[in-house]
Amino acid sequence: MREGSPGWARLALLALLGSILVPLVAAGLRSVLWALVGIAGLALAAVGVWWTLAHTGVVRAFGVALTVTAPVAVLALYATFGMLWPALLSLALWVLALTAARTASTRGRTASGQAVAEAPHAPWVLMNPRSGGGKVGRFHLVEKARAAGCRVVLLDGSQDVTELARRAVAEGADLLAVAGGDGTQALVAEVAAHHDLPFVVIPVGTRNHFALDLGLDRDDPTAALQALSDAVELRVDLGYAADRVFVNNASFGAYASVVADPAYRDAKAQTVLKALPGLLTDEDAPRLRLRAARTSAEGLQALLVSNNPYGRAVDAGHPGRRERLDSGQLGVVCVRVDNAAQAARLVRGPRSPGLIRLSAEEVVVEADTATLPVGIDGEHAALPTPVVCRSAPAALRVRVPRRRPGTRRRPGTSRASGAAADWPRVTRLALGPLLRQRHQARAGASGSDSGSGSGSGSGSER
Template identity: 85%
Template sequence: MLALLASILVPLVAAGLRSVLWVLVGIAGLALAAVGVWWTLAHTGVLRALGVALSVTAPVAVLALYAAYGMLWVACLSLALWVLAVTAARTALAPGHGRTASERAVAETPHHPWVLMNPRSGGGKVGRFHLVEKAQAAGCRVVLLEGGQDVTALARQAVSEGADLLAVAGGDGTQALVAEVAAHHDLPFVVIPVGTRNHFALDLGLDRDDPAAALGALTDSVELRVDLGYAADRVFVNNASFGTYASVVADPAYRNAKTHTILRTLPGLLTGEDAPRLRMRAGRTHTDGLQALLVSNNPYGRAVDAARPGRRERLDSGLLGVVCVRVTNTAQAARMVRGPRSGQHTEGLIRLSAEEVVVEADTDTLPVGIDGEHVVLPAPVVCRSAPGALRVRVPRRRPGTPRVSGAAADWPRVAQLALGRPALRRGG
């Protein structure tokens, strides 16, 4: 509370009521930068060039004005105090060091563990970290994945041959396919993070810089019960994306030239005649005209959370996270600078949680990016959560177990704590 008060008083003391004007200048600079980004992504030619220039010059001009009038240090100090206030508030409201899911100590060790490894994932991490040799030394049967193989069929074959634990050293898409088989047979599952992003491993608290450390789950482990997400009959451990991103991923050139493909295809997808327009139903929420829709296995934290950007606090809430984007003009792009408020909605952005989400379009099929892999599903697509479906074993000691923190800085509750009063959660 003191840091929040100081973040307001510093500019007031330094510039008096003129500080309000400086705040408006900063907001205007962010809005203009957002417009520049929109022109860069949604247009080509002259407008794209202007967009690049605007997205760079607007914030630079604001900083130059602050520096010229002696307000740069004031703005930086005020911003630092505000970040400190929000971080402290979320820490004060946190229930403590939490876990991505409830943990159960494991006494028994697997007798016939089976590991599928993709030697191409992450630029060849399987070879660099000598994972084949280390897994075999731990008593695992190792199967190297070659191009064109049916991952699901391999996992089912392993079960039929007596595997009592399934593990994957590969990307999130491969992890999801084997995880579904493990969940169906109620077998423990081990994640070995060798992919490019390893989002699932990140939220499990695994060390992505040392994939071999995940093999510790075979001998000294705890077991987590985590949720799986489904888009129609396809399982996902991270997310299913519809609309703009799914269409970009479908382009054959995307794998080898991501940035070039995105810049080439986005204008048509955002403002062209063939731009996707999706409809979404989740509980009592109905919305249409969406350009992009992300359905995640448990809600992601806020993208602006500097401490944990794009991460999930929990993997066992039994809920899907939903983020919808609808931006059709420069005014909406500028207004999105505000981000979602307490109601989780702005004109261009909607965030919510639900047990089931229905995605519709005016076409018979929908392209979907499931954990980064492109698939085409019949429309409408029903997404649902399978709570506690997967038994995941992780090393007992792992470096990245996240701290559970409040989803937002609830200032009335923080004020109650500061005054020594019980801080009850809203709604009970």
């Protein structure tokens, strides 16, 4: 486990200091006022997003307008009073500070791994030719897998994936692999974990979140076949929602209800905009309850349970980033927003009362309905309430190529951009060596003075 980088920590603190000093130099104490203007703009934009999602008609149109005009108006004010470039520079320094802090404080591992001594004798690969817009065909994966000694089964949409994997094990398969989306990966991974067989991920899905956190090359799925010959084996966790396995997450509430709509696959944006107002604001809209460790919450509209915690609560640009896959913990993110004022408070981030984040080994999700719609790795399911979610630590043996892109920055970890910034730790990393040197210098000076005094006394006695 790496202990962090003092150099990155010092850069983070310097960039943080710079992001504060730049507006102070440009506007003095008025910079506080300009900061409040920026926060107000973000809050108004959040209100606009809430109105857009939770309402229809004129209110939705006004919400769209507010979402766009609020930040534009703030930028226009900054430009008019000569604060645009100081604000942009301060923002750039803040982003640099966060990036450096996350890099410095990254200390976990994706998973502990060891080199594989023996190649599989009867590897079995399930491939979905439709995943990722036909990547299986474009990369000639069937031919390359068979050339590597694999038995390949193509999925046509009518087979039972779990039953196919079980039959492969019964017929002597000593390694299971999947070239498909995360939902298909989870089904085969459960069989592999049950029989303690190694599992290989071939990233051909649309997003490949699991492959991302394993450090695999999502742009070249053929590279994953190297795990059959030159591999490292990792022990990673699996998540369970009732009796359903997930490798990434299980979502409850508004999003899960939208995914359950048959129209979602063909018209995602339209289906979301049509369904969300009723799910968020109707009096009869379903609400969730959470019980985990010493935490409980009610009236939740959305709840995400992940196999190991995500580094950030919301990261639309880089979703699916987890610092570790072997912590034995579930990550939980809950949202509760009932009106525009609560939506505005979301700009406070983790400190907002409408956003709850925690980690736990077990989570119980309850509702006032007999069943709950759940999105399990993007696939719809209906589970009886209450739904108990739990972590199965080190349940899955995953084989990955010895050399893979996700290990170039930090061996065995996901990219640092996904890790949360730990500012107290960053400060200790940055100042610790300096403080130790100063302490050693003082100790040396004290010892020197003590030795000098002792010698002087001895001479006088003689």
